[in-house]
Each structure stands twice: as C-alpha cells, then as structure tokens.
Amino acid sequence: MKLDLSVTGDIVTAMRAEILAGEKAVTTAMRAAGNGLKSDWRAQITRARLGQRLSKTIRSKTYPAAGESLEAAALVWSKAPQIIGAHDAGPLIRSKDGFWLAIPTPAAGKGTRGKTLTPGDWERRRGLRLRFIYRRNSPSLLVADGRLNSRGLGVASRSKTGRGRSTVPIFLLVPQVKLAKRLDLARDAERAQAAVPGLIVARWVDART
Secondary structure, three states, X not given: OOOOOOOOOOXXXXXXXXXXXXHHHHHHHHHHHHHHHHHHHHHHHHHXXXXXXXXXOEEEXXXXXXXXXXXXXXXXXXXXXXXXXXXXXXXXXXXXXOOOEEEEOHHHOOOHHHOOOOHHHHHHHHOOOOEEEOOOOOOEEEEEEEEEOOOOOEEOOOOOOOOOOEEEEEEEEEOEEEOOOOOOHHHHHHHHHHHHHHHHHHHHHHHHO
C-alpha cells in the first residue's frame, strides 16, 4: 500500500488564522458571559426589592482591556461588597460593643443621606431624651415621652397640660438579629460558568466562517 501526503495552501497562514479566530472567540465569549452574569445579578437584586441603586453597584470587566486573547477572562463584582455579601450570606449580626442592636421603628424616621439612624442621632435631632424600658420576653425599648405627629413620627409634645402626650417606642433593642438570605449569587455564577464552553465554540465557528 502506498500513501501520498500533500499539503495544499500555506499551513502557517492557516494556523495563524485559526489562532486569531480562537482569540476572537474566547474574548467575545468571556465578554458575553461577564455581561450576562452582571445582568443576572442586577435582576436578582431588583427582584429581592433591594433597590435599583444597589443593583447598579454590580460591574463587569473583560481582560485584556484592549485586544483579544486565548486567555481572556471576565470579572464581575460589586462596588458595595459588604452589603451584597450580607444579603447573599444571611449572617447573624451582633452589636459591636456586645450590648444591644437598636432597630428604628417607623416613629423614629430615617437617617440623613441613607445613613443608619442611631439613638444619639435621634436625640440630637428631636431634642428629646430616650428612656429605656426592659421587657423580659420581648425586645426591650427606647421610648420618648412626646407625641406622634401627622406623619407618624415621634416628636416633642407642645401641650402644656399634657394632653395628647404619650410614650412613643422609637427603637427596638435586641441582642442580635439574623439577616434573611435574599440573594443566591453563586447559582447565577455557576450557570454562567457552565455556559462558557458553548459560547466559545459558537463564536469560534462564526469567526472561521
């Protein structure tokens, strides 16, 4: 038996074209995977009712920043990792000083510029002193001796006779609180990772044709 082997065309040029097609396929596939995961995470955060602002902290970037490579990679991250991580893990939160966590009631109002409202902040804002009430089988309270205004906020009483004055719960005091797990980012990440080989193959075929 006689075999005859011959090469048609320039094999170096063909191999170079194949490498370029691969570089383009891997880079575009990783960019698509990164952008897709970013969209999935943002949608998950929005569905969990954590707000558009928090969802916009999810960013993605493809490496290399310029050009194409067979070793291209995508990075998806959050600019608010502590907040995102807390909702993803559902941790047990305790007071830093080992005493109480003060949880504002609706009557406390909100902190300025999105900051957490503390008992000290509330007292300075309202000009009232908070009073501690211990409850054995329920969360203890910090209350104010004042009144509720038309917006349901605790404020100082203007009555000289005491009419309309009441004890208003401003903060609930608990030793710890378990934050509910509202996100499952690993699920979306695993799905995106599993899709990468198929994305590369599809784009490699497109690049060759």
